[in-house]
Amino acid sequence: MKTVLFILLGSFTFVTAQNHNVLKKEITPPEAIKITKELKAHDQVRIDDYYWMNNREDPQVISYLNSENEYNEKMTAHTKEFQTKLFNEMKSRIKEDDKSVPYKLNGYWYLTRFEKGKDYPIYSRKKESLDAAEEILFDVNEMAEGYDYYSLGGLNVSPDNKLIAFGVDTLSRRKYTIQIKNLETGEILPLKIETTTGGSTWANDNKTLYYTKKDDQTLRSNQIFKHILGTNPSNDQLVFEEKDETFNTYIYKSKSKKYLIIGSASTLTSEYRILNADTPEGEFKIFQPRERGLEYGISHFEDYFYVLTNKDGATNFKLMKTLVDKTEKENWLEVIPHRDDYLLEDLDIFKDYLVVSERHNGLNKIKITRWDTNKSYYLPFDNETYTAYTSINPDFDTNILRYTYNSLNTPTSVVDFNMATKEKTILKEQEVLGGNFDKDNYTSERIWATAEDGTKIPVSIIYRKDIKKDGKNPLLQYAYGSYGSTIDPYFSTARLSLLDRGFIYAIAHIRGGEYLGRTWYEDGKLLKKKNTFTDYIDVSKYLIAQNYTSSEHLYAMGGSAGGLLMGVVVNMAPELYNGVIAAVPFVDVITTMLDESIPLTTGEYDEWGNPNNKEYYDYMLSYSPYDNVKRQDYPNMLITTGLHDSQVQYWEPAKWVAKLRDFKMDDNILLLHTNMEAGHGGASGRFEALKEVAEEYAFLLDLEGITE
Known part of the structure; x- marks a missing residue:
């Protein structure tokens, strides 16, 4: 590659004025040289004079980016004090020592909290009661020390509550390293699984962990592996490989905890494989083979899988169901038909209720139906500039639906709604500090x-x-x-x-x-x-x-x-x-x-x-x-x-x-x-x-x- 030249000339002064057009700027921006690159396709030639920038390892590219940053700094120098004021103003509205609404899962209450002055969350849990002693899972502030960038994700507790898998990205390339922490001893195991999505799924035996690998170059999520605790990750078994380069793959467990589910998806097509979570040594079975243009998603409840799908031209999707041992599309039975004016987006399944998230005329709708009577009603929302969606609802056997609501002028609320009595309890309203905010x-x-x-x-x-x-x-x-x-x-x-x-x-x-x-x-x-x-x-x-x-x-x-x-x-x-x-x-x-x-x-x-x-x-x-x-x-x-x-x-x-x-x-x-x-x-x-x-x-x- 030719030497890359850029010019950063002149001095820089500002004359105070109300309009930016009056500001005097005597500085020349970086000027990248042109290195002609011919790009040919379909008997056409495009000229790209800056193709040489396509190499983040080239120090001359880094130098050019730095020169643009320097130019940006000088051009905005007169706003730096204002930026600081805006930052402090926005920060002052945030409750710094905030915490999430706890949710209960498998005998523990889980919550996320922030401490004043700290950038990152603290993840913790309490056994059985919110009055119990707090058990710190991760203090991300401590973990992030020394890193310019730090992302913790994919937190996944084993069924016996003794282990937690997690993923870490310290580069911001979304290439996570999976590790496991022993929650009884506090020890982080020496295991490190590189180049993953960060997410993982436990089988019900508490020792088999499934995860998704990414292609190192394209970063496509293309392989599902199975790791057995105590073994070398280099010996992990490849469970599924998505060879179609237009698809990505992932794995999760059904809300019922009965099935491990591998998904494959492209923009227009989806496919799933299922395996009983009690038998990780078994083979995954295809739910319904992929067909171009057929999209579907699955949720398990008792003897059925519920299928949200665009089958047979259901542009806005419809809900169907099928027996767990007869999952091919010819066995699917209609539950909610396709409607031209309602988009079916998601569903939450409870022991006594089916909750469907819909969209009508652009607005979020949450529809609740009892399984035994098939009677339905919608949650009431009263304006046209709101967002409402179901939140974390891990429990099957409950009458309580948790959802989140906010609007352009209304801070976020987390609500527990009793689907039997139709009573709602606002668990938390987002605080806007500073004393100046009034939605009216x-x-x-x-x-x-x-x-x-x-x-x-x-x-x-x-x-x-x-x-x-x-x-x-x-x-x-x-x-x-x-x-x-x-x-x-x-x-x-x-x-x-x-x-x-x-x-x-x-x-x-x-x-x-x-x-x-x-x-x-x-x-x-x-x-x-x-x-x-x-x-x-x-x-x-x-x-x-x-x-x-x-x-x-x-x-x-x-x-x-x-x-x-x-x-x-x-x-x-x-x-x-x-x-x-x-x-x-x-x-x-x-x-x-x-x-x-x-x-x-x-x-x-x-x-x-x-x-x-x-x-x-x-x-x-x-x-x-x-x-x-x-x-x-x-x-x-x-x-x-x-x-x-x-x-x-x-x-x-x-x-x-x-x-x-x-x-x-x-x-x-x-x-x-x-x-x-x-x-x-x-x-x-x-x-x-x-x-x-x-x-x-x-x-x-x-x-x-x-x-x-």
Whole structure:
């Protein structure tokens, strides 16, 4: 590789002023050299001048990323004090010595708590009674000492309550090392199982542990192994290998504790294998062989498996059941039929009740049915900007359903609901400290924008009641719009720092998610993907037309696949936005999707299309943000990434910024911040993550001339 040169010239001064455009910046951003790389496919040649950045081991790449970070630091130096203020403000609203609502499992109450001033949780349990002595399982603050990044996950207690398996990631590549702790002695066993998902599942014999290995390069979850306590992990038995590169695999135990279940899943297809958890020496049996386009999920109860499936064209899914010894699809019997206006999302099974999580007209619904009478009712919710979902419900033999509720202006509550008496007990309400928060100071609403094809796009929105709709309000518009993932309206204490400074916040429920059912997703993927982007733009135009804001005060934000959305939007309609935040953005679509060695690529073909097929190649090329950068004005932009990101490789945003610097015709701000210690999810500590939010908010507020 040629020597990579970049230039960091000039001095840097600021003249205090209310508007960022008045600030004098005498600094030249890093300038990456171009090394021409020809990328050929379908008799076409694309030129990538920054392909050389695709190597995190190259010290010259690291040097370039550091130079961008230095530039970002200098360009935002005047906001550092404000960032600190925002961080302290957001931190001050959080109850630092907080704890979760305990739940009971197999004779123990489990809880998670935080101590004041500490970044990481403490996991503990109490035997039988909440008044019993606390047994510390893990103090993650102690475990994380000396690490820039630390993630503990996959906590899994053995059936006899004597052992706990757990996974640790200290790099943020989501490659976890599984270990086991003896809860009787406190000893962490010398066993270390590398390159796993972090999760694991015990058989009922308390000595057999199943876990999922990842491919070291692609990070695809592709193998299920069985470990016997006391043996060398190099001798662990391979139980199942998922050889189809478009699938991932995983293992879990049914809520009934009777079955071990291996799942295999791609975007469009699923398959399960089952084994009695009492007989880990046995062979897993296929539940229903995979068929392309057939999706299903299984839950066990008594003599039946309950199957949530799209079988026979049930686009929004239906619920079926089948005897445990007759699991093939021809034996499935309908329990809840398919409905065009209700999306079935999940179910919780109890001894006397079936609880189904549904979505109707975009809103969460929780339906409760008695097994013996088949009588049903819904939990009542009273607005259009809320999120409600069932919580941890490990016990079969109970009348109590635990669920969680919050809305754009209502902090999170954890509720125990008696399904027999219909009485509810609020176990915990999220505290917003500081004494200044009153939910009645804010208005939340759901509005509907009209897309260019006539489709109505729902938008959840919140703002202070004293806001006037005069087109002068700063507004942050957020969206995701991929994988059928729905961004429900949710409460955020951090967001109050924007709202209380006059910002309006809007979530655009664009196609590509499942807010309005499965067809909402289908209409925003593959060869209909552009609906996602035009929906977002049309929502922006609507918000401007309705005087919520104006293009001088409108800001866009999205992350990961939502970062792809940001990349397309600034190419298509840059004039609509004063500023854009693109977090860990997936912007080099064609190059990534043609490289099967990159994590996630092969499993994404059913989402974006396989560019080895020319039809998909041409369509993806028509919107790929990196390939469509053009000579035009772009908004002010803050782009963030993580060096160790396993989901979207750091070089995508890095290359994108370099190309934008070369092509854009304006003098607007363009910043790249690479977290050199973290990956896709950002910093690991709860307060370190707030510093990243403070950086983003300071960027937006600075563009508005708001400095306090």
